[in-house]
Amino acid sequence: MIRFEDVSVTYDGAAEPTVRGIDFEVPEGELVLLAGPSGVGKSTVLGAVAGLVPHFTGGTLRGRVTVAGRDTRTHKPRDLADVVGTVGQDPLSHFVTDTVEDELAYGMESLGLAPDVMRRRVEETLDLLGLAALRDRPIATLSGGQQQRVAIGSVLTPHPSVLVLDEPTSALDPAAAEEVLAVLQRLVHDLGTTVLMAEHRLERVIQYADQCVLLPGPGEPPVLGTPAEVMAVSPVYPPVVALGRLAHWSPLPLTVRDARRRATDLRQQLEAQETIALKGRGELRDQPHTARTRTDSEPPTPVGELRALSVTRARIQALHDITLTITPGETIALMGRNGAGKSTLLNSLVGLVTPSSGTVRLGEATPHRTAPKDLVRKVGLVPQEPRDLLYTETVGAECTAADEDAGAAPGTCRALVSELLPGVTDDQHPRDLSEGQRLALALAVVLTARPPLLLLDEPTRGLDYAAKARLVIVLHGLAAEGHAIVLATHDVELAAEIADRVVLLADGEVIADGPTADIVVSSPSFAPQVTKILAPQHWLTVSQVRAALRHAPHSRADS
Structure with missing residues (x-):
C-alpha cells in the first residue's frame, strides 16, 4: 500500500x-x-x-x-x-x-x-x-x-x-x-x-x-x-523492554502480561529490598532531592498557594474549590483525564487566568495582578505549545534574548540548551526543530531566569527516552537546589520517575493528593509499567529496580 x-x-x-x-x-x-x-x-x-x-x-x-x-x-x-x-x-x-x-x-x-x-x-x-x-x-x-x-x-x-x-x-x-x-x-x-x-x-x-x-x-x-x-x-525502548534487558530476559517482553509471566525470580530477588524502597523512594533514586532535608522543625515557606480556587471559562467550570500548597524542592505531578483542569491550574499560577473565586499567591504576589517582568523571577511556565515562547529567527538569538530578559550571564541559556539538546546549533531556526526539540528549547528559555516555581504542561510530549532522561536529570537538579516543580502530565512513567507527590484531578476537582507511590500503585490507569509487572511489590521505575539489585545478594534475574 x-x-x-x-x-x-x-x-x-x-x-x-x-x-x-x-x-x-x-x-x-x-x-x-x-x-x-x-x-x-x-x-x-x-x-x-x-x-x-x-x-x-x-x-x-x-x-x-x-x-x-x-x-x-x-x-x-x-x-x-x-x-x-x-x-x-x-x-x-x-x-x-x-x-x-x-x-x-x-x-x-x-x-x-x-x-x-x-x-x-x-x-x-x-x-x-x-x-x-x-x-x-x-x-x-x-x-x-x-x-x-x-x-x-x-x-x-x-x-x-x-x-x-x-x-x-x-x-x-x-x-x-x-x-x-x-x-x-x-x-x-x-x-x-x-x-x-x-x-x-x-x-x-x-x-x-x-x-x-x-x-x-x-x-x-x-x-x-x-x-x-x-x-x-x-x-x-519502553520500560518493559528496559526491565527485560536489566533482567537478561530473552526474548524481550513487549507487554506487561508477558513480563509478569517472566518476573517470578525477579520479584523474589527484590522482595528483601522492597522494605528499603518503602522507607523512602529517594534512597533508590539516582539523584535524591537533598534540598528537602531540613535540620530545623520549621515548615518551609510555600512558593505557591491556592485557596478555594474556582475558575469558570466560557460558562464551563474548569476548576472548583482547589486548595493546594507548593513548597520549595517539591515536585508535584498533576494528573487526570483530558479536560480535568490541569492546564487551567497551571495558567492560574502564572497569572494567565483570573480566578472566579478564591485566591492564588506566589509569596506576597498575586499572579494575575503582577507585571510580567516581575513575575518571570517568581514563576515560569513551559506551555503545551512551545512555539508560544519562541519568537526569534535562530536558536542562538533565542538564547541571547532569554539571557537578557532574565538578567542572566551571557551563555546561561545556551548551556541549558546544550544539556537538553546536544547537537542543536545556534544557526538553526526554531521552526526547523522537531516538536520535542522545540519543547526543550522553550524549557531552557524559561529556566534561564531560575524561577523558584517551575510549571510544565506536558513536558515530555515529543521527547524520546534519552531526551526524557536528560530532562529528568535537569529537573532533579533544580529540585535539589530548592526549586518547586509542578508538571501537568499524562506520562505515568515520568511521574513515577520524578514526582514526590501526585495530585489527581477530575472535572476540575482534586480527588486524590498524596505521595506518588500511594496514588499511582492503586490506579489501573496511572500505574507505570514496572509497577504493573512487579505487583504486589511497590516498585515504580527501572532505575529503582536497578539500584535495588545492586544491593541484592544476586544481581542477575534470569527466569
Whole structure:
C-alpha cells in the first residue's frame, strides 16, 4: 500500500539529507510503527506519504514514494486526500472550522459525500472517540488531549485507506490513548486500513504494531523487523523492554502480561529490598532531592498557594474549590483525564487566568495582578505549545534574548540548551526543530531566569527516552537546589520517575493528593509499567529496580 524506494530528503539550505536510504514497504491492512530518537526524520518520512514533503515543505526528494500506486512526486496532497488521512504533531494547525461536529464533517464535505452518509459517519466517530458530549463545543475551548481526539476523528470520517499519524497519543491521558489505539486496531483488523504511525511513547503502542521501522540516527538507513527484533537493537525502548534487558530476559517482553509471566525470580530477588524502597523512594533514586532535608522543625515557606480556587471559562467550570500548597524542592505531578483542569491550574499560577473565586499567591504576589517582568523571577511556565515562547529567527538569538530578559550571564541559556539538546546549533531556526526539540528549547528559555516555581504542561510530549532522561536529570537538579516543580502530565512513567507527590484531578476537582507511590500503585490507569509487572511489590521505575539489585545478594534475574 505504501512503498519507499531509496528515498532521501534534503531541505533547502541543509548540508546533509534529513533522511536517506529509506527503503521499505507497508502492506495493506497492517499497522507499522516508525520509531527512533528525536530529530532523526520520522516526521519527514510521514510527510512524504501524504505528499506534504516536498510539495508543502520544500526541499528535494530523491527516490520514489507511492501510495496505493500513486507517486507522491506527481500527486500533490489534494490529489491524495481521498486515500491518505494525516494527523500531525500539532492538532491546532489541522483545524479549519470552529466546532467539533463541523470539524468532523469538513473532510467529507471536501470529498462531496452525501449528507446522510456524512451524518452517519459523524455519529459513529463521536461514539468511537468518546466525543459525543463535546459535539457542540468550540474547538478553542477544548483541552490539548480533546483537540487531539478531534483531529484524529476528522481524518477518520472520510474513511481513508491509509492513516498517517505523528505522535497520536502524545497529548492523551492513558484511558483516552487506549481508546484511540483500540479504534486503530479495529480499523486495521476489521476494515483493512493501513496505518503508519510515529510515536515516542512506545510503552503505549509497541504491542499493537505488526512491524517496526527504526530510524537509528540522522541520515542512517532504517532497520526493519518485528517489534521484538527491533527493540532488541533499538536505542529507544519502553520500560518493559528496559526491565527485560536489566533482567537478561530473552526474548524481550513487549507487554506487561508477558513480563509478569517472566518476573517470578525477579520479584523474589527484590522482595528483601522492597522494605528499603518503602522507607523512602529517594534512597533508590539516582539523584535524591537533598534540598528537602531540613535540620530545623520549621515548615518551609510555600512558593505557591491556592485557596478555594474556582475558575469558570466560557460558562464551563474548569476548576472548583482547589486548595493546594507548593513548597520549595517539591515536585508535584498533576494528573487526570483530558479536560480535568490541569492546564487551567497551571495558567492560574502564572497569572494567565483570573480566578472566579478564591485566591492564588506566589509569596506576597498575586499572579494575575503582577507585571510580567516581575513575575518571570517568581514563576515560569513551559506551555503545551512551545512555539508560544519562541519568537526569534535562530536558536542562538533565542538564547541571547532569554539571557537578557532574565538578567542572566551571557551563555546561561545556551548551556541549558546544550544539556537538553546536544547537537542543536545556534544557526538553526526554531521552526526547523522537531516538536520535542522545540519543547526543550522553550524549557531552557524559561529556566534561564531560575524561577523558584517551575510549571510544565506536558513536558515530555515529543521527547524520546534519552531526551526524557536528560530532562529528568535537569529537573532533579533544580529540585535539589530548592526549586518547586509542578508538571501537568499524562506520562505515568515520568511521574513515577520524578514526582514526590501526585495530585489527581477530575472535572476540575482534586480527588486524590498524596505521595506518588500511594496514588499511582492503586490506579489501573496511572500505574507505570514496572509497577504493573512487579505487583504486589511497590516498585515504580527501572532505575529503582536497578539500584535495588545492586544491593541484592544476586544481581542477575534470569527466569
